[in-house]
Amino acid sequence: MIKRRAMMRIKRIRALVSIAALAVFLFFIPISCIGCSTVFGFSSWESPKTLSLVSYNTQTFFDAIEDGQEFNGFKGSKSRWSPERYKVRLNRLREALMIATEALTGDINSLPDILILQEIEGERVINDFCRQLSRKENYNYAVITPIEKNAAFTTALLSKLPILDVFIHRLHTEKESVRPLCEVWINIGSEEYPEPLVVFSTHWKSKLGKNTAEIRRMQEKQVFQKIQELKKTNPDIHYVICGDFNQPLEEFDLLTELPNSWNRCEYLRALSVNAQPGGSFCYKGNWQAIDHIFYSENLSDNKGLDIEHFAVIAIPPLITSAGKPNAYSVFSGKGYSDHLPIGVRLKKYNSEE
DSSP, X not given: OEEEOOOEXXXXXXXXXXXXXXXXXXXXXXXXXXXXXXXXXXXXXOOOXXXXXXXXXXXXXXXXXXXXXXXXXXXXXXXXXXXXXXXXXXXXXXXXXXXXXXXXXXXXXXXXXXXXXXXXXXXXXHHHHHHTSOTTTOOSEEEEOOOOTTOSOEEEEEESSOEEEEEXXXXXXXXXXXXXXXXXXXXXXXXXXXXXXXXXXXXXOOSSSSSHHHHHXXXXXXXXXXXXXXXXXXXXXXXXXXXXXXXXXXXOSSGGGSOBGGGOHHHHHHHHTTSSOSOSEEETTEEEOOEEEEEOGGXXXXXXXXXXXXXXXXXXXXXXXXXXXXXXXXXTOOOOOSBOOEEEEEEEOOTTO
């Protein structure tokens, strides 16, 4: 049984704050929508010509406060996890995302316009992450998906562009707790002429445990159903579905109808000359393409809005000297994540192009 929370309108936040304070003001609604910016992020905006979108499984990104749901290495008197190591991880997350943005767009010292994160403990991590950002870097909006009972992680979406609407789609199973699917409508147009890009953010059931394939099939059916509903009411809308799906392309049934970033020509050409890895995650020495960006067909029709480039961000220090993901170790305090970020650069065409 699939339930959907009623649509919510996200209001722009206007914070009265002194220039010197650089405070981060939080704006909470039932789905935990956070305004990650000072007043400077809320002036009128113009429709951007290019956009960067990055999806990143951050690998067990806990905050510095022990709540009980943490993994064993992150709690207890013998744990090496500390506020100092947490701060270092926040800085490394920022570093990883700047590397990703530069790889996709060439922009230096910039963060993705739209950012989707998995394995985030909760809103405290997003708040602390935003606190370390400068006015220029900061995100205006963030949506943190409600965390399920007894779950350690959730997903988050951060956007420099205005969020128009948010839907949370829950999937109820008899025994297993499943992370909800988050649907976010982002205005990539102007304030005067809004133009939505719908981003579905997800993190599917891992392969640890029994009957996990059946749960992922249910999650695929849920996403596919939402896409069909969206296309029925908005046939020309642009959308992407991204996150950690915990399975490669050959294990999908329904979503194979959609274009997928792993099949893009520029990636396959780079892969053929070993300029890109064969996936975003490495298991027992073998690459796995389990993080995905599916997208609507009209994102590759050379008009309106198009995906121009896709890449796995396999760049040091996000990779080791052996070229594999530089996984984080709570024991040593070294590393970034056992996944690599994946991302796309999108281009907006003028009507006359």
